[in-house]
Amino acid sequence: MPTAQYQAVADGVFCIETSLYRNGLAACYLIREQDRLAFVDTGTAHTVPGLLAVIADLGLTPAHVDYVIPTHVHLDHAGGAGALMAACPNATLVAHPKGAPHLIDPAKLTAGATAVYGEEAFARDFGSLQPVPEARVIAADDGQTFDLAGRRLTFIHTPGHANHHGCIFDAGSKGLFTGDTFGISYREFDTAAGPWLFAPTTPVAFDPDAWQQSLDRIMAFTPAAVFLTHYCRIDDPARHLDQLRRSIKDLATIALDLGDQPRDGRKDRIKDAVTAHLLTDARNHGCALDEQRMRQLLAVDLELNAQGLEVWLERREKRGG
Ligand SMILES: [Zn+2]
Numbered sequence: 635m636p637t638a639q640y641q642a643v644a645d646g647v648f649c650i651e652t653s654l655y656r657n658g659l660a661a662c663y664l665i666r667e668q669d670r671l672a673f674v675d676t677g678t679a680h681t682v683p684g685l686l687a688v689i690a691d692l693g694l695t696p697a698h699v700d701y702v703i704p705t706h707v708h709l710d711h712a713g714g715a716g717a718l719m720a721a722c723p724n725a726t727l728v729a730h731p732k733g734a735p736h737l738i739d740p741a742k743l744t745a746g747a748t749a750v751y752g753e754e755a756f757a758r759d760f761g762s763l764q765p766v767p768e769a770r771v772i773a774a775d776d777g778q779t780f781d782l783a784g785r786r787l788t789f790i791h792t793p794g795h796a797n798h799h800g801c802i803f804d805a806g807s808k809g810l811f812t813g814d815t816f817g818i819s820y821r822e823f824d825t826a827a828g829p830w831l832f833a834p835t836t837p838v839a840f841d842p843d844a845w846q847q848s849l850d851r852i853m854a855f856t857p858a859a860v861f862l863t864h865y866c867r868i869d870d871p872a873r874h875l876d877q878l879r880r881s882i883k884d885l886a887t888i889a890l891d892l893g894d895q896p897r898d899g900r901k902d903r904i905k906d907a908v909t910a911h912l913l914t915d916a917r918n919h920g921c922a923l924d925e926q927r928m929r930q931l932l933a934v935d936l937e938l939n940a941q942g943l944e945v946w947l948e949r950r951e952k953r954g955g
Pocket residue numbers: 708710711813814863864
């Protein structure tokens with residue numbers, strides 16, 4: 635029987651380690667109200683046996699799962715959605731209307747992820763994607779609510795990190811499941827100044843202006859805490875909001891400053907600039923980790939951020955003529 639590391643982080647909210655790359659990088663969540671369950675994000679296909687182990691550990695069965703709600707269809711969040719749905723006979727999959735079709739037919743996701751990660755790494759880290767039957771999928775409107783044994787979950791459209799990103803406000807804990815909309819904040823970078831946050835500008839639909847508006851939208855719910863996929867719970871989000879807003883702006887500016895350079899090798903120059911910026915930013919936050927350790931912890935994000943900013947520049951150039 636597989637085991638899973640998980641911890642209660644609020645009333646009826648469990649943060650589960652997905653074990654992608656290393657511990658502490660990607661979480662997903664289980665909400666429990668009485669004997670009904672809802673997953674927010676799923677980790678990868680490799681994570682699913684661990685998720686089922688958590689259900690068993692709580693004394694329940696997969697038949698108690700009412701909802702599987704990926705915040706968006708990037709594979710660290712939704713890679714396991716198909717396998718989890720196959721294991722949970724009563725569950726409905728809830729996703730953003732622009733994301734849902736890709737979980738029903740994951741061919742494009744597989745192709746896109748193979749382009750980003752390469753075939754070998756994709757298979758190793760993410761496994762394979764199982765389609766979800768269309769009849770079991772709800773494409774959620776902005777503001778649509780879902781009832782978990784009387785506990786209200788509100789699905790909020792939050793484009794910016796991805797055009798099909800959604801966040802879930804949980805009336806039971808007054809917490810907000812933010813996927814990647816509240817940025818990335820690894821606990822290893824916590825200092826006396828609190829959590830360090832930065833924006834994941836992952837391919838292919840980074841949109842800084844939409845992201846800032848999405849932050850207005852989620853903060854209007856005045857969440858007591860945010861539950862990040864990367865990683866875990868952050869209290870008093872209003873206090874950390876400016877850090878994230880600045881990161882979105884700074885990273886966009888880094889890309890724009892390199893925008894008139896030749897495309898050949900531009901992504902690598904963006905990566906160098908993003909790396910220098912984030913390492914300095916972490917230092918200014920008081921992070922005492924040595925540089926090599928910081929680079930190690932941020933390795934995947936530095937590459938994805940650079941790729942995403944390059945794609946963003948190319949999209950702007952196409953639009954501009
Ligand atoms: Zn993510």
